Amino acid sequence: MKKLAFLLFLVFFALGGFAQDMKTYQYAERDTLNLYLDFYTPENVNDSTICLVYVFGGGFIGGHRDGKWEKDYFKQLVDAGFMVASIDYRLGLKGAKNLSILNTEPLEIAVHMATEDAILALAYLLEHAKELKINKDYVVMIGSSAGAITSLQTDYSMCNGYLNSDILPDDFRLAGVVSYAGAIFSHEGPVKYRNREPAPTMLYHGMRDNLVSYKGISLGSIGFFGADALVKRFEKYDYPYFARRFEDYGHSIALAGPLTIDDLLWFCRHYIYNKERIQVDGTYTNLDPATMPPYDYYTPGDLYK
Numbered sequence: 147m148k149k150l151a152f153l154l155f156l157v158f159f160a161l162g163g164f165a166q167d168m169k170t171y172q173y174a175e176r177d178t179l180n181l182y183l184d185f186y187t188p189e190n191v192n193d194s195t196i197c198l199v200y201v202f203g204g205g206f207i208g209g210h211r212d213g214k215w216e217k218d219y220f221k222q223l224v225d226a227g228f229m230v231a232s233i234d235y236r237l238g239l240k241g242a243k244n245l246s247i248l249n250t251e252p253l254e255i256a257v258h259m260a261t262e263d264a265i266l267a268l269a270y271l272l273e274h275a276k277e278l279k280i281n282k283d284y285v286v287m288i289g290s291s292a293g294a295i296t297s298l299q300t301d302y303s304m305c306n307g308y309l310n311s312d313i314l315p316d317d318f319r320l321a322g323v324v325s326y327a328g329a330i331f332s333h334e335g336p337v338k339y340r341n342r343e344p345a346p347t348m349l350y351h352g353m354r355d356n357l358v359s360y361k362g363i364s365l366g367s368i369g370f371f372g373a374d375a376l377v378k379r380f381e382k383y384d385y386p387y388f389a390r391r392f393e394d395y396g397h398s399i400a401l402a403g404p405l406t407i408d409d410l411l412w413f414c415r416h417y418i419y420n421k422e423r424i425q426v427d428g429t430y431t432n433l434d435p436a437t438m439p440p441y442d443y444y445t446p447g448d449l450y451k
Contacts (some may be wrong), residue, residue: 173270176236176263183267184212184231185278186220196284196321196414197229199271201264203291203327203358203400206256206451207238209325217305219404226407229280231271235263235296245446249363250331259329260296261303262310266298269313284418285344286322289356291400294328298347298376305339320345321418324410327351327400329358329372335386336364337371337379346386346417348410349373352395353429356445381425388413391429396442 167187174181188195202209202216210216211232220230238256239245245253268285275282287297301323303397304311323345330337351360351373362375370377380387390409392399403410416422 153340157379163326171270171274172345173233174263174266175308176259176266179234179236181234181236181263181266182211183231183233183270186224186232187279188224188227188229190227191229191279193281194419195227195229195279195281196286196418197231197271197278197280198223198286198288198324199264199267199297200230200232201235201260201287201289201293201296202232203289203293204237206237206253206260207242207449208237215401222407223406226411229278231267233264233267235260235267239450242450245450247311247363247370250368250370254331254333256311257295257299259298260292264296265298265303265310265314268318270277272315272318272349282318284321286324286414286418287320288324288403289328290326291328291397292405294325294400295330295358296328297323298325298328298330301345301347302332302337305342305344309339310336322348322413323415324348325350325373326403327355327358327397329362329370330376332369332371333367335367335369337369337376339383339385343383343385344380346413346418347376347380348388348413349376350390350392350399350406352392352397352442354394354415354442355399356443357397357449358400377427384423384425386417386423386425388417388426389428391427393429393431397444398439405414 170184173183211234223230238259242252252446289297296400304310353360360372377389
């Protein structure tokens with residue numbers, strides 16, 4: 147783990163493409179925008195193949211479903227046996243300025259826009275599950291940074307009947323959620339899953355993350371709750387989770403996905419296939435802050451000027 151920064155640097159600049167089957171579908175039209183998803187299929191598909199619905203990062207101001215970094219990551223995931231559906235969503239923070247706990251409305255709007263789009267993508271995938279050979283019991287949301295926020299927020303909305311989650315079948319549940327530097331926005335105080343418990347959740351977060359708060363930040367009933375706050379809620383209510391905390395890192399953990407394929411496979415085996423109700427929590431220390439990538443120090447003020 148001491149070489150994590152160097153590996154993240156290599157991953158960030160990796161280029162790649164692959165020959166597995168990929169098809170593009172328009173899944174919705176929102177605010178005059180056509181929203182697409184790219185669907186990658188591994189060579190061998192069966193009833194136990196997991197479909198990862200991937201949501202890209204970019205601070206709700208940028209990013210791509212089919213960027214070079216993403217394609218290289220998808221190659222690893224497909225080679226590991228996963229289906230991948232990489233989705234578009236509306237970028238609701240373009241032009242936003244001065245985000246803070248005293249000015250959360252733009253963030254709330256952006257998170258809700260992205261989450262509504264993710265739910266529409268899920269609805270499309272479920273509607274076309276037979277032709278895409280998707281097992282509805284094995285659909286997992288996974289995302290980086292803004293995409294991790296969207297993935298967590300989607301499950302949170304589904305569990306509470308928020309936003310447009312009522313368009314999904316009543317019996318549909320996510321099999322899992324995987325978050326690389328994500329959080330949940332709440333305007334009702336600490337995160338609560340009122341109607342049903344959350345999907346088994348895999349959380350990666352840098353403990354020095356100043357962009358998406360690791361501990362969370364709140365004022366009154368408004369809050370933005372990162373991995374540490376979510377783990378506390380999961381522990382209190384005995385929800386299954388898998389957490390990795392990185393003491394000397396910030397937001398670069400959002401790019402750790404390609405380095406953690408083995409963890410993802412372990413998570414799927416124990417939490418999804420075996421349905422084990424376990425809680426795994428690890429903290430990594432003794433990393434050298436001097437080797438941290440520059441974006442580890444980013445704050446909202448650096449993105450939303």
